[in-house]
Amino acid sequence: MVNIIWIVLIILGIVYGVLNNNLETINTTIVDSTKVSLEMLFKIFPVLALWMGITKIAEVSGLLKKLSNKLSPLLTKFFPEIPKGHESLSLIASNIIANIFGLGSAATPFGLKAMSSLQKLNKNKKVASRSMITFLVINTSGLTLIPTTIISLRMMYGSSEPTKIVLACIISTMFATLGGILMDRFLARRYKD
Amino acid sequence: MDVYDSFIDGVKESFSMITNLFPTFIAMILAVNLFINSGVLDFILSLIKPILDIFKIPSEIFPLALIRPISGSASLAYLNSIFAKSDPDSFLGLLGSVMQGCTDTTFYVISLYFGSIGIKKIRHSMFAALFADLCGIVASIIVVKMFWG
Numbered sequence: 001m002v003n004i005i006w007i008v009l010i011i012l013g014i015v016y017g018v019l020n021n022n023l024e025t026i027n028t029t030i031v032d033s034t035k036v037s038l039e040m041l042f043k044i045f046p047v048l049a050l051w052m053g054i055t056k057i058a059e060v061s062g063l064l065k066k067l068s069n070k071l072s073p074l075l076t077k078f079f080p081e082i083p084k085g086h087e088s089l090s091l092i093a094s095n096i097i098a099n100i101f102g103l104g105s106a107a108t109p110f111g112l113k114a115m116s117s118l119q120k121l122n123k124n125k126k127v128a129s130r131s132m133i134t135f136l137v138i139n140t141s142g143l144t145l146i147p148t149t150i151i152s153l154r155m156m157y158g159s160s161e162p163t164k165i166v167l168a169c170i171i172s173t174m175f176a177t178l179g180g181i182l183m184d185r186f187l188a189r190r191y192k193d
Numbered sequence: 194m195d196v197y198d199s200f201i202d203g204v205k206e207s208f209s210m211i212t213n214l215f216p217t218f219i220a221m222i223l224a225v226n227l228f229i230n231s232g233v234l235d236f237i238l239s240l241i242k243p244i245l246d247i248f249k250i251p252s253e254i255f256p257l258a259l260i261r262p263i264s265g266s267a268s269l270a271y272l273n274s275i276f277a278k279s280d281p282d283s284f285l286g287l288l289g290s291v292m293q294g295c296t297d298t299t300f301y302v303i304s305l306y307f308g309s310i311g312i313k314k315i316r317h318s319m320f321a322a323l324f325a326d327l328c329g330i331v332a333s334i335i336v337v338k339m340f341w342g
Binding site for chain 1: 194196199200201202203204206207208210211214215218219220221222223224225226227228230231232233236262269272273276277280281282286287290291292293294295296297298299300302303305306307309310311312313314315316317318319320321322324325326327328329331332333336337340
Protein backbone atom coordinates (compact mmCIF):
# COMPACT_ATOMS: atom_id res chain seq x y z
CA MET A 1 0.00 0.00 0.00
CA VAL A 2 2.75 2.47 0.94
CA ASN A 3 4.46 1.29 -2.22
CA ILE A 4 1.48 2.27 -4.38
CA ILE A 5 0.86 5.60 -2.66
CA TRP A 6 4.52 6.51 -2.96
CA ILE A 7 4.68 5.77 -6.67
CA VAL A 8 1.37 7.50 -7.40
CA LEU A 9 2.35 10.69 -5.55
CA ILE A 10 5.71 10.86 -7.34
CA ILE A 11 4.42 10.06 -10.83
CA LEU A 12 1.48 12.48 -10.52
CA GLY A 13 3.82 15.20 -9.32
CA ILE A 14 6.40 14.73 -12.06
CA VAL A 15 3.92 14.25 -14.92
CA TYR A 16 1.89 17.29 -13.90
CA GLY A 17 5.06 19.34 -13.52
CA VAL A 18 6.34 18.31 -16.96
CA LEU A 19 2.99 19.00 -18.64
CA ASN A 20 2.93 22.48 -17.14
CA ASN A 21 6.53 23.22 -18.03
CA ASN A 22 7.41 23.38 -14.39
CA LEU A 23 10.56 21.27 -14.48
CA GLU A 24 12.55 23.65 -12.33
CA THR A 25 10.18 23.28 -9.35
CA ILE A 26 10.40 19.50 -9.73
CA ASN A 27 14.18 19.65 -9.72
CA THR A 28 14.50 21.85 -6.67
CA THR A 29 11.85 19.83 -4.82
CA ILE A 30 13.76 16.60 -5.41
CA VAL A 31 17.06 18.07 -4.25
CA ASP A 32 15.53 19.93 -1.31
CA SER A 33 13.51 17.04 0.08
CA THR A 34 16.58 15.15 1.32
CA LYS A 35 17.73 18.31 3.07
CA VAL A 36 14.27 18.84 4.59
CA SER A 37 14.12 15.24 5.84
CA LEU A 38 17.53 15.56 7.48
CA GLU A 39 16.42 18.77 9.17
CA MET A 40 13.26 17.09 10.45
CA LEU A 41 15.31 14.16 11.70
CA PHE A 42 17.61 16.51 13.60
CA LYS A 43 14.57 18.21 15.08
CA ILE A 44 13.06 15.05 16.52
CA PHE A 45 16.32 13.26 17.42
CA PRO A 46 17.16 15.24 20.61
CA VAL A 47 13.54 15.10 21.84
CA LEU A 48 13.36 11.41 21.08
CA ALA A 49 16.68 10.71 22.84
CA LEU A 50 15.62 12.63 25.95
CA TRP A 51 12.20 11.00 26.16
CA MET A 52 13.59 7.53 25.49
CA GLY A 53 15.83 8.07 28.49
CA ILE A 54 12.97 9.26 30.68
CA THR A 55 10.58 6.55 29.53
CA LYS A 56 13.23 3.94 30.32
CA ILE A 57 13.25 5.21 33.91
CA ALA A 58 9.45 5.07 34.02
CA GLU A 59 9.64 1.54 32.65
CA VAL A 60 12.32 0.21 35.02
CA SER A 61 10.75 1.86 38.07
CA GLY A 62 7.43 0.10 37.45
CA LEU A 63 5.47 3.30 36.96
CA LEU A 64 4.35 2.21 33.50
CA LYS A 65 3.12 -1.09 34.85
CA LYS A 66 0.92 0.69 37.37
CA LEU A 67 -0.52 3.06 34.78
CA SER A 68 -1.24 0.28 32.35
CA ASN A 69 -2.86 -1.93 34.97
CA LYS A 70 -5.53 0.73 35.26
CA LEU A 71 -6.05 1.03 31.52
CA SER A 72 -5.54 -2.58 30.49
CA PRO A 73 -9.01 -4.00 31.26
CA LEU A 74 -10.25 -1.58 28.63
CA LEU A 75 -7.33 -2.15 26.25
CA THR A 76 -7.70 -5.93 26.18
CA LYS A 77 -11.10 -5.38 24.57
CA PHE A 78 -9.48 -3.48 21.70
CA PHE A 79 -6.43 -5.75 21.49
CA PRO A 80 -7.69 -9.30 22.04
CA GLU A 81 -4.54 -10.86 20.51
CA ILE A 82 -2.10 -9.45 23.06
CA PRO A 83 -1.52 -11.86 25.99
CA LYS A 84 -2.47 -10.43 29.40
CA GLY A 85 0.37 -8.64 31.16
CA HIS A 86 2.49 -8.30 28.00
CA GLU A 87 4.75 -5.23 27.96
CA SER A 88 3.18 -3.87 24.78
CA LEU A 89 -0.08 -3.21 26.65
CA SER A 90 1.64 -0.87 29.09
CA LEU A 91 3.49 0.87 26.24
CA ILE A 92 0.23 1.36 24.34
CA ALA A 93 -1.38 2.68 27.53
CA SER A 94 1.49 5.15 28.02
CA ASN A 95 1.27 6.31 24.42
CA ILE A 96 -2.47 6.92 24.75
CA ILE A 97 -2.06 8.77 28.05
CA ALA A 98 0.72 11.00 26.65
CA ASN A 99 -1.41 11.72 23.56
CA ILE A 100 -4.50 12.63 25.57
CA PHE A 101 -2.55 15.24 27.51
CA GLY A 102 -1.14 16.74 24.34
CA LEU A 103 2.42 15.52 24.96
CA GLY A 104 2.99 14.58 21.34
CA SER A 105 6.77 14.41 21.67
CA ALA A 106 6.45 12.04 24.62
CA ALA A 107 3.83 9.92 22.87
CA THR A 108 5.98 9.09 19.83
CA PRO A 109 8.78 7.20 21.65
CA PHE A 110 6.17 5.16 23.55
CA GLY A 111 4.37 4.48 20.30
CA LEU A 112 7.55 3.34 18.54
CA LYS A 113 8.45 1.08 21.43
CA ALA A 114 4.93 -0.32 21.47
CA MET A 115 5.30 -1.16 17.79
CA SER A 116 8.60 -3.01 18.25
CA SER A 117 7.05 -4.83 21.19
CA LEU A 118 4.06 -5.83 19.05
CA GLN A 119 6.53 -6.97 16.39
CA LYS A 120 7.88 -9.57 18.86
CA LEU A 121 4.38 -11.11 18.99
CA ASN A 122 3.96 -10.88 15.23
CA LYS A 123 4.29 -14.15 13.30
CA ASN A 124 5.13 -12.67 9.92
CA LYS A 125 7.62 -9.84 10.45
CA LYS A 126 6.88 -8.20 7.09
CA VAL A 127 3.11 -8.08 7.51
CA ALA A 128 1.26 -5.80 9.95
CA SER A 129 -0.54 -7.70 12.72
CA ARG A 130 -4.10 -6.93 13.69
CA SER A 131 -3.08 -5.32 16.98
CA MET A 132 -0.63 -3.06 15.13
CA ILE A 133 -3.35 -1.82 12.81
CA THR A 134 -5.78 -1.13 15.65
CA PHE A 135 -3.07 0.73 17.56
CA LEU A 136 -2.19 2.77 14.49
CA VAL A 137 -5.78 3.72 13.77
CA ILE A 138 -6.27 4.91 17.35
CA ASN A 139 -3.07 6.90 17.03
CA THR A 140 -3.71 8.55 13.67
CA SER A 141 -7.19 9.63 14.68
CA GLY A 142 -5.81 12.25 17.03
CA LEU A 143 -6.88 11.47 20.59
CA THR A 144 -5.72 14.84 21.88
CA LEU A 145 -7.77 16.57 24.56
CA ILE A 146 -5.71 19.75 24.57
CA PRO A 147 -4.43 20.82 21.11
CA THR A 148 -1.55 22.94 22.43
CA THR A 149 -0.07 23.94 19.05
CA ILE A 150 -3.36 25.28 17.71
CA ILE A 151 -4.19 27.15 20.90
CA SER A 152 -0.83 28.89 20.81
CA LEU A 153 -1.24 29.71 17.13
CA ARG A 154 -4.67 31.21 17.84
CA MET A 155 -3.11 33.26 20.62
CA MET A 156 -0.45 34.49 18.22
CA TYR A 157 -3.12 35.82 15.87
CA GLY A 158 -4.94 37.68 18.63
CA SER A 159 -7.93 35.39 19.20
CA SER A 160 -10.21 36.72 21.94
CA GLU A 161 -10.73 33.19 23.24
CA PRO A 162 -7.97 30.81 22.10
CA THR A 163 -9.34 27.79 23.99
CA LYS A 164 -12.85 28.18 22.57
CA ILE A 165 -12.26 25.27 20.20
CA VAL A 166 -11.35 22.64 22.80
CA LEU A 167 -14.78 21.06 23.28
CA ALA A 168 -15.47 21.02 19.54
CA CYS A 169 -12.07 19.36 19.00
CA ILE A 170 -12.79 16.67 21.58
CA ILE A 171 -16.17 15.83 20.04
CA SER A 172 -14.73 15.66 16.51
CA THR A 173 -11.78 13.56 17.68
CA MET A 174 -14.13 11.10 19.32
CA PHE A 175 -15.99 10.66 16.06
CA ALA A 176 -12.71 10.15 14.20
CA THR A 177 -11.44 7.52 16.66
CA LEU A 178 -14.80 5.76 16.79
CA GLY A 179 -15.12 5.70 13.00
CA GLY A 180 -11.57 4.39 12.62
CA ILE A 181 -12.02 1.61 15.17
CA LEU A 182 -15.33 0.49 13.65
CA MET A 183 -13.83 0.46 10.14
CA ASP A 184 -10.81 -1.48 11.44
CA ARG A 185 -13.06 -4.06 13.11
CA PHE A 186 -15.16 -4.42 9.99
CA LEU A 187 -12.20 -4.84 7.64
CA ALA A 188 -10.27 -7.14 9.99
CA ARG A 189 -13.22 -9.51 10.10
CA ARG A 190 -13.62 -9.39 6.34
CA TYR A 191 -9.99 -10.07 5.47
CA LYS A 192 -9.03 -12.67 8.02
CA ASP A 193 -5.66 -14.24 7.39
CA MET B 194 17.21 0.67 41.03
CA ASP B 195 19.82 2.58 39.04
CA VAL B 196 18.07 5.62 37.62
CA TYR B 197 21.15 6.95 35.84
CA ASP B 198 21.89 3.68 34.02
CA SER B 199 18.27 3.35 32.96
CA PHE B 200 18.38 6.82 31.44
CA ILE B 201 21.61 6.09 29.53
CA ASP B 202 20.20 2.78 28.26
CA GLY B 203 17.07 4.54 27.06
CA VAL B 204 19.01 7.22 25.18
CA LYS B 205 21.15 4.53 23.54
CA GLU B 206 18.02 2.94 22.09
CA SER B 207 17.11 6.17 20.31
CA PHE B 208 20.11 5.83 17.96
CA SER B 209 18.90 2.63 16.34
CA MET B 210 15.44 4.16 16.04
CA ILE B 211 16.77 7.19 14.20
CA THR B 212 18.76 5.08 11.74
CA ASN B 213 15.59 3.18 10.94
CA LEU B 214 13.61 6.36 10.45
CA PHE B 215 15.87 8.23 8.07
CA PRO B 216 15.10 6.28 4.86
CA THR B 217 11.35 6.47 5.50
CA PHE B 218 11.59 10.19 6.08
CA ILE B 219 13.42 10.88 2.83
CA ALA B 220 11.01 8.72 0.85
CA MET B 221 7.81 10.24 2.24
CA ILE B 222 8.92 13.86 2.16
CA LEU B 223 10.14 13.52 -1.41
CA ALA B 224 6.80 12.12 -2.57
CA VAL B 225 4.60 14.54 -0.61
CA ASN B 226 6.57 17.62 -1.64
CA LEU B 227 6.52 16.61 -5.30
CA PHE B 228 2.76 16.21 -5.04
CA ILE B 229 2.20 19.60 -3.42
CA ASN B 230 4.82 21.74 -5.21
CA SER B 231 4.05 20.49 -8.73
CA GLY B 232 0.54 21.95 -8.47
CA VAL B 233 -1.41 18.66 -8.56
CA LEU B 234 -2.99 19.54 -5.24
CA ASP B 235 -4.25 22.92 -6.50
CA PHE B 236 -5.63 21.23 -9.61
CA ILE B 237 -7.61 18.70 -7.55
CA LEU B 238 -8.94 21.54 -5.43
CA SER B 239 -10.27 23.40 -8.46
CA LEU B 240 -12.21 20.27 -9.48
CA ILE B 241 -13.86 19.86 -6.10
CA LYS B 242 -14.87 23.48 -5.49
CA PRO B 243 -18.38 23.21 -7.11
CA ILE B 244 -19.34 20.32 -4.81
CA LEU B 245 -18.32 22.29 -1.71
CA ASP B 246 -20.38 25.24 -2.85
CA ILE B 247 -23.53 23.07 -2.75
CA PHE B 248 -23.01 22.29 0.95
CA LYS B 249 -22.06 25.88 1.71
CA ILE B 250 -18.64 24.82 2.96
CA PRO B 251 -16.07 27.58 2.42
CA SER B 252 -13.72 26.28 -0.27
CA GLU B 253 -10.71 27.79 1.51
CA ILE B 254 -11.02 25.00 4.07
CA PHE B 255 -10.66 22.17 1.58
CA PRO B 256 -6.85 22.28 1.14
CA LEU B 257 -6.57 21.88 4.91
CA ALA B 258 -8.78 18.78 4.89
CA LEU B 259 -6.74 17.33 2.04
CA ILE B 260 -3.28 18.17 3.37
CA ARG B 261 -4.01 17.35 7.02
CA PRO B 262 -3.51 13.57 6.75
CA ILE B 263 -0.47 13.99 4.48
CA SER B 264 1.67 16.61 6.18
CA GLY B 265 1.34 18.07 9.66
CA SER B 266 3.68 20.99 9.05
CA ALA B 267 2.12 21.86 5.69
CA SER B 268 -1.39 21.89 7.16
CA LEU B 269 -0.24 23.98 10.10
CA ALA B 270 1.31 26.43 7.63
CA TYR B 271 -1.99 26.55 5.76
CA LEU B 272 -3.92 27.18 8.99
CA ASN B 273 -1.45 29.96 9.62
CA SER B 274 -2.42 31.56 6.31
CA ILE B 275 -6.15 31.20 7.12
CA PHE B 276 -5.60 33.02 10.42
CA ALA B 277 -3.62 35.71 8.65
CA LYS B 278 -6.40 36.32 6.09
CA SER B 279 -9.43 36.00 8.35
CA ASP B 280 -9.68 36.28 12.12
CA PRO B 281 -9.06 33.08 14.15
CA ASP B 282 -12.49 33.62 15.75
CA SER B 283 -14.31 33.83 12.40
CA PHE B 284 -16.26 30.82 11.14
CA LEU B 285 -13.42 29.85 8.81
CA GLY B 286 -10.82 30.33 11.54
CA LEU B 287 -12.77 28.20 14.03
CA LEU B 288 -13.43 25.48 11.46
CA GLY B 289 -9.73 25.39 10.55
CA SER B 290 -8.71 25.16 14.20
CA VAL B 291 -11.05 22.27 14.93
CA MET B 292 -10.17 20.43 11.71
CA GLN B 293 -6.46 20.72 12.42
CA GLY B 294 -6.98 19.60 16.02
CA CYS B 295 -9.25 16.62 15.52
CA THR B 296 -6.92 14.32 13.55
CA ASP B 297 -3.27 13.47 13.29
CA THR B 298 -0.94 13.23 10.30
CA THR B 299 -1.95 9.77 9.10
CA PHE B 300 0.71 9.30 6.42
CA TYR B 301 3.47 10.42 8.75
CA VAL B 302 2.38 8.20 11.64
CA ILE B 303 1.93 5.18 9.41
CA SER B 304 5.30 5.53 7.68
CA LEU B 305 7.01 6.32 10.97
CA TYR B 306 5.55 3.47 13.00
CA PHE B 307 5.65 0.77 10.36
CA GLY B 308 8.99 1.98 8.98
CA SER B 309 10.66 1.67 12.37
CA ILE B 310 10.00 -2.08 12.53
CA GLY B 311 10.31 -2.97 8.85
CA ILE B 312 6.68 -3.81 8.04
CA LYS B 313 6.12 -4.04 4.29
CA LYS B 314 2.46 -5.07 4.08
CA ILE B 315 0.29 -2.67 6.05
CA ARG B 316 -2.98 -4.37 5.03
CA HIS B 317 -6.10 -2.28 5.68
CA SER B 318 -4.49 0.20 8.09
CA MET B 319 -4.21 3.07 5.59
CA PHE B 320 -7.85 2.76 4.60
CA ALA B 321 -9.14 2.55 8.19
CA ALA B 322 -6.94 5.47 9.26
CA LEU B 323 -8.05 7.65 6.35
CA PHE B 324 -11.64 6.75 7.13
CA ALA B 325 -11.06 7.98 10.68
CA ASP B 326 -9.73 11.25 9.24
CA LEU B 327 -12.81 11.58 7.05
CA CYS B 328 -15.06 11.02 10.09
CA GLY B 329 -13.13 13.68 11.98
CA ILE B 330 -13.31 16.19 9.13
CA VAL B 331 -17.04 15.69 8.57
CA ALA B 332 -17.66 15.83 12.33
CA SER B 333 -15.67 19.06 12.64
CA ILE B 334 -17.76 20.74 9.93
CA ILE B 335 -21.02 19.64 11.58
CA VAL B 336 -19.90 20.53 15.10
CA VAL B 337 -18.58 23.97 14.14
CA LYS B 338 -21.77 24.70 12.19
CA MET B 339 -23.86 23.68 15.21
CA PHE B 340 -21.77 25.65 17.71
CA TRP B 341 -21.08 28.82 15.82
CA GLY B 342 -22.84 28.51 12.44
